Amino acid sequence: MGEFELIRQVFEPVARLSRTPGLILGIGDDCAIQRIPEGHELVFSVDTLVEGVHFPRDYNPEYLATRALAVAVSDLAAMGADPVCYTLALTLPRADRPWLERFGRTLAHTSRAFGIALAGGDTTRGPLAVTIQVHGTVPVGQALMRGGAKPGDNVVVSGSLGDAAEALNWLDVEAGQKTNVLLDRYHRPQPRLQLGQYLRGRASAAIDISDGLAADLGHILEASGVGARLDLALLPLSAALAEVAGSNATRQALNGGDDYELCFTVPKSQWLEVQQSREETLTVIGEIVETPGLQLQNASGLECGEGGYDHFR
Amino acid sequence: MGEFELIRQVFEPVARLSRTPGLILGIGDDCAIQRIPEGHELVFSVDTLVEGVHFPRDYNPEYLATRALAVAVSDLAAMGADPVCYTLALTLPRADRPWLERFGRTLAHTSRAFGIALAGGDTTRGPLAVTIQVHGTVPVGQALMRGGAKPGDNVVVSGSLGDAAEALNWLDVEAGQKTNVLLDRYHRPQPRLQLGQYLRGRASAAIDISDGLAADLGHILEASGVGARLDLALLPLSAALAEVAGSNATRQALNGGDDYELCFTVPKSQWLEVQQSREETLTVIGEIVETPGLQLQNASGLECGEGGYDHFR
Structure with a gap:
């Protein structure tokens, strides 16, 4: 089996198990498509975790999947957003089936726990790094921001x-x-x-x-x-x-x-x-x-x- | 000057020069905010380019900025989307001011040429890699997809x-x-x-x-x-x-x-x-x-x- 097929076998179940209504089109085309409910706006944030910098070398794939998604989703929490979907850009030194299967299984569980769907991604060869971009929605004008603190609060x-x-x-x-x-x-x-x-x-x-x-x-x-x-x-x-x-x-x-x-x-x-x-x-x-x-x-x-x-x- | 300040000095002008109306909130909070016009949906795609895999070692930063953004935006073209904004997750071996300034200048020009705004990102230490996620919009249901070809076309x-x-x-x-x-x-x-x-x-x-x-x-x-x-x-x-x-x-x-x-x-x-x-x-x-x-x-x-x-x- 080719590397492409392995990646597909690992991440398609994650996408299927994590589906949310806002995600209209997921993995498998040039782009994914998200519908934003009327009166809402899209909030989004991207985070990269690099091996040896943001997580230890030989970190286990369960922890890595959990932390990478949690760290990204936390930015949605800070904005008061409802999570919808995310993309995963994964750079791997090699296509290691057991590692990928453990990573994928945990990612599926964690996605469901947070109520956020895998919408797409890109897998490339290189030093281990995980970039996740999360998407959520908020009613127009209601996002929590950093600039509103007042004396006495x-x-x-x-x-x-x-x-x-x-x-x-x-x-x-x-x-x-x-x-x-x-x-x-x-x-x-x-x-x-x-x-x-x-x-x-x-x-x-x-x-x-x-x-x-x-x-x-x-x-x-x-x-x-x-x-x-x-x-x-x-x-x-x-x-x-x-x-x-x-x-x-x-x-x-x-x-x-x-x-x-x-x-x-x-x-x-x-x-x-x-x-x-x-x-x-x-x-x-x-x-x-x-x-x-x-x-x-x-x-x-x-x-x-x-x-x-x-x-x- | 700290590394954080250098990154800010390079990418804030890119964001300022590339602004588009759909991007409500850009760099500087936990998330960015995009408003999707009524009757439209969001289309998005992520691409990673890794040094030595997708571009040559010691590739010049002008070419890298141009190619990375063009490759990502091309996925919007393939969906028939109108570009709005993008995030940049940049992994760098070191904060090299001249390199970053050249990268940023070209990124600003290219963003304006494509009509797409820098909305946010993450800069981390590690082997050189560029991950760009592009966002565009299409009227609901009108995205070009891969699945509609018919015999005789x-x-x-x-x-x-x-x-x-x-x-x-x-x-x-x-x-x-x-x-x-x-x-x-x-x-x-x-x-x-x-x-x-x-x-x-x-x-x-x-x-x-x-x-x-x-x-x-x-x-x-x-x-x-x-x-x-x-x-x-x-x-x-x-x-x-x-x-x-x-x-x-x-x-x-x-x-x-x-x-x-x-x-x-x-x-x-x-x-x-x-x-x-x-x-x-x-x-x-x-x-x-x-x-x-x-x-x-x-x-x-x-x-x-x-x-x-x-x-x-």
Whole structure:
């Protein structure tokens, strides 16, 4: 069997199993076709993961399929979008049937879990890399963006922070129960799709935490022309992180990437309703202020200022 | 200046210079946003070019930018779509300012020439590769597809065939006037956007010739459940190819890739109008028949049959 036929045998089932109504034409023509419902617009984002840069060498194909799709879909969550479909540009050193079958099986499961259909792609020969472009829709004008945070808004994060970054220290180590919790956060991030959709019309700004809270909140502050004051004692830490990372836990939560939680701002008047409506953990970690930059308060209430922020980098 | 800032400085002007009305939000948030006009649908396609596989090592950045975008846009032409925007996932071994500036300048020009806007992207560290996903729109249900060819339809190609494939033999050779014509076909393919748009509602099937006429027409035949009889003497050869490739010219025209001309089928009743309406060279090279497979007639009118086809591979 030729390489082309192998690729087809692996990815056609993924496409068939992941179908969504918005995707009119999938794999098999020069282009795919997506229909956008009236009153909606298309939101889309592309992410590349390169072996040895964004994931370890000899990373298992199940984790790779899960992470690559989750990382991309997380951008849809950050916009409050409903997922529809995605393309996969896969560069492989060789057409390894068992590897491809494991990758494809997991991709099919993960696609169904996220409600997103494989629409097409391109497979080429070269060093291992995965580029995924995700497509979603939002009602016209309702996408969550980075530029709307206002002084007085609460700064909120979902879930717990720093777990995935700490996990990087444990990739090659005999893992225990606690580190397994952290590793799972790294290998199988959970994009906050439903939270993002709920936040449409409620949050004033939103972003997903891929590069670390300080960096990603920084993007909101810059786009909104505001600053923020955070209380480091409020950063949500998992029990596993607190135990494994010890005194380094807060630093991981502030600067560690790969969590794919949402960070968003919400007017105080809306906060109670948001908090009461949602089942996931949501934590107010500070508020938006007029003065640009990120001000950090430590546990004893002392200002660390931007200098403190830099020390944490 | 950081790498991030360099990338921003190179690609923001490309985005600014290439803007199109359909792109509502470009670079700078978690996702880009595209609005699809009422009564239209989105068509999209992704292509990866890897150094040493799809383009030569140390290929100049002007050619790379042009080819990568042209190859991707050609898929929009093959669907009869109006181009809107694209994403660029660029993997680079290092952030080389002069290289990036040359790449960006050419990308801006080429984007404007094709009427397509840079909407976003991802730049990562790794072996040189370019992944471009193009977005276009078509009126609902009017996209040109591969599956509609009917027995009796004319098989038509645009322009001349085989030039780009022959050029591959001259990449590293001191070029003359004739070979320069061929090299230009390889380095700067011209997607047939206007022809594709014109063919909506007129052609019964269409594809762009990236892998060679025999292979790509084969995709139409398979998708349509028909066959075709081609007259090899009718394949359109450029004067440059005839002179440079000699007795090998027909083989290059039949099996050589990288031309990015359109191959389409059209009912005989429509052909005269199509031919009279278009200014580009369009050549009838055969017709669709019921019997599956590709039948080839040589210059003396003898059937080469599918065997003949195989000999040419």
